[in-house]
Amino acid sequence: MENIFFENFLGPQAENHPTLQNAIQRILEWHSAWRRKFYPEDASLYPEMYMAPAEFFITLDHFLKRLEQQPPYFSPRYFAQMLKDPALSSVIGYLAVILTNPNNHAYEGGPVTTQMEIEVVDDLLKLCGFQKGWGHLCSGGSLANTEAMWAVRDTYIRRFKKPGQVLFSNMSHYSWKRICSILMIPHYGEIPINIHFRMDLDKLETVLKKKPTMMVVANIGTTGCGAVDDVEGILTLRNKYKFHLHLDAAYGGYTRSILLNENGEIQNFNEVGHILKKDVYQSLISMKEADSITIDPHKQGSTGYGCGAVLYKDERLKKVILNTAPYTYHVKNKPNIGMFTLEGSRPGAVAAGCWLTHRMIPLNRNGYGKIIGECLLTAKELSERIEKESGFTPLNQPDLDIFCFYQMPSEKPASMTKMNKINLDHYENFSVLNPESNFILSKFVMDKKTVRAILPKIKRDDRQLVALRSVFIKHWLRMGRPSYLDRLLATLKNNLK
Known part of the structure; x- marks a missing residue:
C-alpha cells in the first residue's frame, strides 16, 4: 500500500499520533527559543515561578468535552459532506505560524507568509495549466467567485457601459444567484442540465444568442453530484460569443493532479483511463484555456477550512478592483496582495499551512493524484x-x-x-x-x-x-x-x- 495514503494524515483512529505529537513539540520548542533570541537583555514580564491557574485547564477540559459532540468527520464511515482530516502538514504549518498571527493583507504584516502565499498561487497556476497569471488565497470558493465576477463586471461595464448577462447551470452552487444579487447584475440565467448533470450546451447557445453575455460559469465538480461540465464544448462557444469563461473548480480543481507526471506534463488517457472518464479527462486538460478559476485547497487540497483561491489568466483584472488606504501598504516595491482583494485581513497561517502541504504532497500523479484518484x-x-x-x-x-x-x-x-x-x-x-x-x-x-x-x-x-x-x-x-x-x-x- 502506498505510503502517501498514510504518512501525511492522522488516520481514522489517530494511528499517526506520534508524528503529530513530535511535530507539535518541535514547533513549541523552536518557537520559544526563537522568541528569546529577540532583545535577550529584556527581563521577563511574568512573575517568577508563574503557573497557569487551575481554571485554565478546567475550562480546557470542558471545551474538549464539548467537542466530543461533533460528528466523526474523520471516520471512513462518514461520507455525508465535503469533510476530511486536513493533512498533518496543514495542521503543523498553521500552528507554527498562528503563534505570531501574521496578516497577509500588507507585506509588512506578514513578509514570510506573503511570499508563501505567492508560491502557493504559483503552484495552483501550474496545476491548472496557466502559463502566466495572478491570483491569491481567500476564505473560500464563494468569496473567490464573488471577486472574479466583480472584476469581470467592472471590466465589462467600462467597455460596454452596462453589464451583460451571466450564465451558469442549474446544478451550480447556490451562491451564484446570491453573488448576482450582491453585484446588482440584473440579467442572469440558470441553464438546464443534460442526463449527465452537466450544462446542456444546446440550451446554453440558445440563451447566448438572445443578448450579450459577459460571463459563463462552468463547473469542475458540482456540489450536489460532482458533475464536470463540458469545458471543451463551452470553449467553442466562447470563441463564437466572446464571453469570459470562469471555472468553478472549488471542489474538483485538484483532480487535475491525476493528469500530471513529475515534470508537470499531461499523461496520455490510457495511463489514467481506469480512473477518469474520457470527457472528464478532456475537460481537465481544457482548464488551461479558461479566463479565471476558483479552486479550494481546503477541499481536495487537504488543508483546513478557510483556504480558497481565485486565479486570473489576465493579470490586468486585478487592477480593476485595486484599493488602498492611508494606514497600510507602507513597504514599497514589495507585494501587497491586499490591494487587489475583496477581503481585508487575510490570515498568514492559512497560507503557511497550504504551502507546507504542497511541499509534502506533490501536485502530480505521485502525490495528490494518487490520493484523489483513490477517492474517484x-x-x-x-x-x-x-x-x-x-x-x-x-x-x-x-x-x-x-x-x-x-x-x-x-x-x-x-x-x-x-x-x-x-x-x-x-x-x-x-x-x-x-x-x-x-x-x-x-x-x-x-x-x-x-x-x-x-x-x-x-x-x-x-x-x-x-x-x-x-x-x-x-x-x-x-x-x-x-x-x-x-x-x-x-x-x-x-x-x-
Whole structure:
C-alpha cells in the first residue's frame, strides 16, 4: 500500500499520533527559543515561578468535552459532506505560524507568509495549466467567485457601459444567484442540465444568442453530484460569443493532479483511463484555456477550512478592483496582495499551512493524484456494484468522487411521492442525526425540471425528489478486510425496503 495514503494524515483512529505529537513539540520548542533570541537583555514580564491557574485547564477540559459532540468527520464511515482530516502538514504549518498571527493583507504584516502565499498561487497556476497569471488565497470558493465576477463586471461595464448577462447551470452552487444579487447584475440565467448533470450546451447557445453575455460559469465538480461540465464544448462557444469563461473548480480543481507526471506534463488517457472518464479527462486538460478559476485547497487540497483561491489568466483584472488606504501598504516595491482583494485581513497561517502541504504532497500523479484518484475509484466501484449487490439504483455515473443513488419503489408506476417516502426513510436511518447509524450519508434534492431531464419516466407528482448522496473525499473506504465499501453495500442491502 502506498505510503502517501498514510504518512501525511492522522488516520481514522489517530494511528499517526506520534508524528503529530513530535511535530507539535518541535514547533513549541523552536518557537520559544526563537522568541528569546529577540532583545535577550529584556527581563521577563511574568512573575517568577508563574503557573497557569487551575481554571485554565478546567475550562480546557470542558471545551474538549464539548467537542466530543461533533460528528466523526474523520471516520471512513462518514461520507455525508465535503469533510476530511486536513493533512498533518496543514495542521503543523498553521500552528507554527498562528503563534505570531501574521496578516497577509500588507507585506509588512506578514513578509514570510506573503511570499508563501505567492508560491502557493504559483503552484495552483501550474496545476491548472496557466502559463502566466495572478491570483491569491481567500476564505473560500464563494468569496473567490464573488471577486472574479466583480472584476469581470467592472471590466465589462467600462467597455460596454452596462453589464451583460451571466450564465451558469442549474446544478451550480447556490451562491451564484446570491453573488448576482450582491453585484446588482440584473440579467442572469440558470441553464438546464443534460442526463449527465452537466450544462446542456444546446440550451446554453440558445440563451447566448438572445443578448450579450459577459460571463459563463462552468463547473469542475458540482456540489450536489460532482458533475464536470463540458469545458471543451463551452470553449467553442466562447470563441463564437466572446464571453469570459470562469471555472468553478472549488471542489474538483485538484483532480487535475491525476493528469500530471513529475515534470508537470499531461499523461496520455490510457495511463489514467481506469480512473477518469474520457470527457472528464478532456475537460481537465481544457482548464488551461479558461479566463479565471476558483479552486479550494481546503477541499481536495487537504488543508483546513478557510483556504480558497481565485486565479486570473489576465493579470490586468486585478487592477480593476485595486484599493488602498492611508494606514497600510507602507513597504514599497514589495507585494501587497491586499490591494487587489475583496477581503481585508487575510490570515498568514492559512497560507503557511497550504504551502507546507504542497511541499509534502506533490501536485502530480505521485502525490495528490494518487490520493484523489483513490477517492474517484471508490465512487466508481460503488456505482458499479451497488445495483447488483444492494438493490439500490445509481442516480449518476460519477465524474469525480460524489455518487448519488436511490431505491426505486416496487409499486408501479413509480412516482416522486413513492420514491421520496422510501428514500427519506433511508436518509433518516443514515443521517448524522441518528446516533445508531453505521454509516453517515447526506441527501441530494432535485426539482421537477431536473427530474424531467434525469428520470423522464418518473411520475412528477411532488415538488422535489430526494436521493441519497455520498461524498468520498476520504481515501480510506476501499481499505480494510472487509473494506468499508463492502460493509456499506452489506448495510444497504440489509436496509432495502
